[in-house]
Amino acid sequence: MDKGNIAELFGRGQDCGQIVVEHFANKIGVSKEEANRMAAAFGGGLGVGETCGAVMGAMIVLxxxxxxxxxxxxxxxxxxxxxxxxxxxxxxxxxxxxxCEDLLGNNIGTQEGLTKILDEGLLFSFCPSLVDDAIKMLEKLA
Structure with a gap:
């Protein structure tokens, strides 16, 4: 999966963890719908800037x-x-x-932090890189 496709999925409302888990759905024996539901609560670092959803998605896969x-x-x-x-x-x-807050430099769980993240374009540039890297790392392990 390339970063452009990942950014497009973000634009459609999918979160980091969902994209990671969905990518491995067949390999881990779940449907894409199940993958998305099980990872849905992890976006934005649990919505408060905690552990990155890409990392949480990787933990679900493992x-x-x-x-x-x-x-x-x-x-x-x-x-x-x-x-x-x-x-x-x-x-x-x-x-x-x-x-997330450390990776992005702002807390995505606050309006001020989210605004800065969006203004800096991080959600559609940096976050897809995190997801892409999580997928590549998992491909070596899973």
Whole structure:
């Protein structure tokens, strides 16, 4: 998926996490509709500038692909923990932070912050790069 397509999806109202999870829907055994619903609450860093939706979407993908199912599934839990650590290492190597507010320099969860983000064009330039990178990092892991 390229950044132009991602920006177009943002323009249609999809959020970072939704785009990431939808990209992997077939691979993780969910429909595109389910992918979008399960990631819907994570946009804008939970709507308050916290953890980036692209990172949250990546965690959903890794959980569905590698996640453990209860206390007796420690082998899968270990594998999932390794994949999560690998993703976060890749992400932190590139960005050094996971919070939307830190990545964007403004809190998307406030009107003032959102206005600045939109005025600077970050939602349609920088955010698609975050999503594209999250997808590329996941493709190495999932």
């Amino acid at each position: 959980g569905l692909k590698y996640g453990h199912n209860g206390p007796d599934d420690n082998e899968r839990k270990g594998e999932m923990n390794e994949k999560r650590a690998e993703f976060l290492a890749l992400w932190n190597e590139k960005y050094g932070k996971v919070r």
